[in-house]
Amino acid sequence: DTGVSQDPRHKITKRGQNVTFRCDPISEHNRLYWYRQTLGQGPEFLTYFQNEAQLEKSRLLSDRFSAERPKGSFSTLEIQRTEQGDSAMYLCASSVTVTSGANVLTFGAGSRLTVL
Amino acid sequence: DAKTTQPTSMDCAEGRAANLPCNHSTISGNEYVYWYRQIHSQGPQYIIHGLKNNETNEMASLIITEDRKSSTLILPHATLRDTAVYYCIVRLSTSYDKVIFGPGTSLSVIP
Numbered sequence: 001d002t003g004v005s006q007d008p009r010h011k012i013t014k015r016g017q018n019v020t021f022r023c024d025p026i027s028e029h030n031r032l033y034w035y036r037q038t039l040g041q042g043p044e045f046l047t048y049f050q051n052e053a054q055l056e057k058s059r060l061l062s063d064r065f066s067a068e069r070p071k072g073s074f075s076t077l078e079i080q081r082t083e084q085g086d087s088a089m090y091l092c093a094s095s096v097t098v099t100s101g102a103n104v105l106t107f108g109a110g111s112r113l114t115v116l
Numbered sequence: 117d118a119k120t121t122q123p124t125s126m127d128c129a130e131g132r133a134a135n136l137p138c139n140h141s142t143i144s145g146n147e148y149v150y151w152y153r154q155i156h157s158q159g160p161q162y163i164i165h166g167l168k169n170n171e172t173n174e175m176a177s178l179i180i181t182e183d184r185k186s187s188t189l190i191l192p193h194a195t196l197r198d199t200a201v202y203y204c205i206v207r208l209s210t211s212y213d214k215v216i217f218g219p220g221t222s223l224s225v226i227p
Binding site: 004033035041042043044045048056058091093102103104105106107108109110 | 150152157160161162201203207216218219
């Protein structure tokens, strides 16, 4: 088990372009989360999945953002028509549902987006 | 989930114990206290959690007051690699949805 993997680690794009980030969670984890983090701030929740179902979306997730987890394994986060305000670190985390006890999130290293 | 309050920043001398406080005065009886930390340019990392009793693992100790309204994360012998932002989070044990992060405490370990 290599933990949560995110790709790419860094992405520089021009305003107006589309970008896609991929997250591969820990294999037995059925919950997957996306967060966004800007400099000096804590991570902000964007959305999460249980298996392939997207259970919640933050109001931060505008219509330009879409996330999928088609087979309940890896997930993609796409940003269309990027804006400079989208520049941030995009973090993915996964966890496994347990009937009692802690629900501990394991985070990936993140994908840093810079929109020029 | 209950709201938490943490100092914005703290310093600690290398080799000394780092004691990071967290206030959670509105915590309910079935809410756990979790701690995560985030080293620069990395994703957050789980440290420890607890309900009522003090907890210890290989990374840290968690001391929860008897009334559960506050807690302290203790790094017994801080090293330079412990320089990070530390997040205190309170949530239900059966809550599997989003984890809300506050601004946390920026800990600087000084040589």
